[in-house]
Amino acid sequence: MNILTNPHFLLTLTSIFWAFNTIAGRAAVGEVSPLLIVSVRWFFVSIILSILCRNQIKEIWTILSQKIKWLILMGLFGFTGFNSAYYIAAHDTIAINLGLVQGTMPAFIIIIAWVWLKDKINLTQFLGVLITFIAVVIVVSAGNLTILLNLELNKGDIVMIFACTLYAVYAVGLRKKPQIGALPLLTFFAYVAFVGSIPGLIYEISSNQLILPGLKGCIILVVIIIFPSFLAQIFFMKGVEKIGPARSGLYTNLVPVFSSILAVFFLGESFEFYHFLSLSMIFAGIYLFENKNKINDLILKRELNDRH
Numbered sequence: 001m002n003i004l005t006n007p008h009f010l011l012t013l014t015s016i017f018w019a020f021n022t023i024a025g026r027a028a029v030g031e032v033s034p035l036l037i038v039s040v041r042w043f044f045v046s047i048i049l050s051i052l053c054r055n056q057i058k059e060i061w062t063i064l065s066q067k068i069k070w071l072i073l074m075g076l077f078g079f080t081g082f083n084s085a086y087y088i089a090a091h092d093t094i095a096i097n098l099g100l101v102q103g104t105m106p107a108f109i110i111i112i113a114w115v116w117l118k119d120k121i122n123l124t125q126f127l128g129v130l131i132t133f134i135a136v137v138i139v140v141s142a143g144n145l146t147i148l149l150n151l152e153l154n155k156g157d158i159v160m161i162f163a164c165t166l167y168a169v170y171a172v173g174l175r176k177k178p179q180i181g182a183l184p185l186l187t188f189f190a191y192v193a194f195v196g197s198i199p200g201l202i203y204e205i206s207s208n209q210l211i212l213p214g215l216k217g218c219i220i221l222v223v224i225i226i227f228p229s230f231l232a233q234i235f236f237m238k239g240v241e242k243i244g245p246a247r248s249g250l251y252t253n254l255v256p257v258f259s260s261i262l263a264v265f266f267l268g269e270s271f272e273f274y275h276f277l278s279l280s281m282i283f284a285g286i287y288l289f290e291n292k293n294k295i296n297d298l299i300l301k302r303e304l305n306d307r308h
Contacts, residue, residue: 007242010235011251017235019258021228022098023266024220025090031217033210034087035200038080040221042194045229049187056184063178064188070176075192078170083193084200085163092156094269099259100139101160103282105252107132108168109245116172128288135281136161138274171248174240182237189233253282 028037050057064071090098107129113119139157177185204210213221239248256279263269 005238007239007248008251011239011248012254014232014235014239015251015254016258017227017232018102018252018255019099019262020223021086021232022090022095022102022255022259023262024223024228025087025098026095026263026267028087028217028220028224029091031211031220032213033204034091035084035197035204036210036212037087037221037224038083039194039197039201041083041224041229042079042190042197044225046187046190046194048225048230049183049190053184053187056181057187060178060180060184060188063180064185067178070173071188072192074170074173074177075189076196077166077173079189079193080196080200081166082163082170084197085159085166089156089159089163093154093160095263095267096256096260096269096271096275097139097154097157098160099256099263100275100278100282101136101157102164102259103253103256103279104132104136104161105164105168105171107285108164109171112165112168113172113175113245116169117175124288128285130285131281131288132285135278135285138278138281171236171240171245174237175245177237182234182241186233186237256282 025034025037028034032040086098110119110129211217236248239251260271260275260279264271
């Protein structure tokens with residue numbers, strides 16, 4: 001298999017580019033306002049994709065017009081909603097936390113697939129999800145249970161959890177996507193995302209919270225448009241297409257790894273012990289899910305050996 005079409009390679013790049021988004025989102029604080037980022041992001045992605053897919057847009061519209069409700073919901077949940085919550089969260093928490101909470105997205109995907117598509121969850125998967133959520137608790141409480149007891153949680157981390165829920169709905173919903181290419185499909189998602197971002201931008205302007213970008217802000221926007229907005233979305237779609245939403249979602253567990261490294265290197269953030277503990281638990285939880293069949297076989301063999 002060509003490495004450029006290998007879903008595992010593409011999904012690893014997706015995680016790296018999403019980590020770029022974590023750093024850019026945090027670096028954007030004070031440089032460009034969050035809802036402006038969302039509007040500018042999808043405005044330019046729409047233009048780029050319209051040029052690239054100009055010959056396919058009319059053709060696939062016939063197909064997508066039959067799933068217009070699905071198209072709008074996926075665009076609003078996975079793009080407008082997720083991005084808006086993400087950049088708002090970046091104002092109240094550090095980049096390492098953004099990456100760690102995003103790394104728990106597979107747990108949200110598993111739960112939503114169970115509720116929405118009636119996917120089965122066995123005991124091993126349930127334990128994996130439980131461990132992952134405990135890891136989230138460690139992050140949002142900064143490893144201090146007193147904070148939990150006093151309900152003094154970081155607002156940014158809570159908003160980020162909400163953002164992950166929105167994107168998980170999108171990831172599961174991709175299983176119902178029509179048989180069309182990832183690039184033209186992303187084009188229509190970008191249209192929905194841009195139109196859906198306009199009310200938020202109007203609110204930001206009317207409430208005097210708008211921050212127009214300078215040179216640094218423009219560089220941040222370029223990084224966001226090219227990597228997490230354009231390339232990462234295409235690669236993730238192709239990954240879901242080839243290995244399914246649940247297994248593709250597992251690669252988001254690489255986001256906290258890349259985000260932590262980049263945050264320490266570029267933003268000078270401190271990687272604390274509770275970050276390490278949370279990261280270890282996230283990987284443990286995902287190992288239980290990904291290797292559920294091997295684990296169940298080992299348990300079964302042990303039970304048979306005990307009987308004999």
